[in-house]
Amino acid sequence: MASPPPVDLLDQVLELAVLINQDMTGSLAQRGLTPARTHLLWELAHRGPSTQRDLAEALRVSARNVTGLVDGLEATGFVTRAAHPGDRRATLVTLTAQGEREMKRMRDEHVQFADALFKDMPQARRAALAAGLGHVLDRLRTLIAQQASP
């Protein structure tokens, strides 16, 4: 089996990233969601009701941006704003029933999507792929850490 040059491997990974991204963005759009708003919903589902300040830190985004994202999600019925019981400056953002439903559906579809991509892959190749991806992820994290510090 010929060993492909690094550039070809990188190009494969990039193409995969582009296709997956397009596929997911399209699915979200059908439900009236965008990647940024979905990211916020995802955090909310993991953390439970949160202040906008906490969401801004979790998403690594400005407070102003969170105001806009919550505005959009509130208008489309995925979240509500409520008074914070202990701090009258703060707002608690909470998933609505619709928001909970969407998150559940998203989790289910995530699993289905993974099955569709990998279920017919032989066990040995699956393990080899995981090992290869792990290697690349390690290298990439190292590179990013080096860029950040010096």
Added chain:
Amino acid sequence: MASPPPVDLLDQVLELAVLINQDMTGSLAQRGLTPARTHLLWELAHRGPSTQRDLAEALRVSARNVTGLVDGLEATGFVTRAAHPGDRRATLVTLTAQGEREMKRMRDEHVQFADALFKDMPQARRAALAAGLGHVLDRLRTLIAQQASP
């Protein structure tokens, strides 16, 4: 070696996609470029001087959007607009010397980045990774084609 469940594989791929995307976006920003503008430069480098209409089709984006992208690239010195010799309605967008230099540098760095990620990977694992990625890309293309037609 245990075979990982599909969801774990998908999550690995998604994390890789996110990290690579962040890395590339950061590199581009240091040169005053954005992903969308870079995409246009890339097409231009491959096709040679092109009308905005052709660029819009190549990028699968509205004509209005190309006007904006070319405005930005012109203002930052990467491209120029010139009269089309045979059609006075049309504009020919052309890479400047600076634009050509940037594209060359980008190609070089692309290769270097690939080397940094994959050079220390054993040949056998490299081949296995390419095979695994090929499998996923095939499945994904099939899924997308199915979504598009029915």
Added chain:
DNA sequence: TATTGTTATACTCTATAACTATA
């Protein structure tokens, strides 16, 4: 009449800075 690119308008994501209400 059809096509090329622009102006007009609008929505989303993103940021910083100034400001209000509260701690």
Added chain:
DNA sequence: TATAGTTATAGAGTATAACAATA
């Protein structure tokens, strides 16, 4: 004085629709 969130302002990417110049 510091913090939570908003308004004000700005730039980038995206879209559709109307319009001018040209084919």
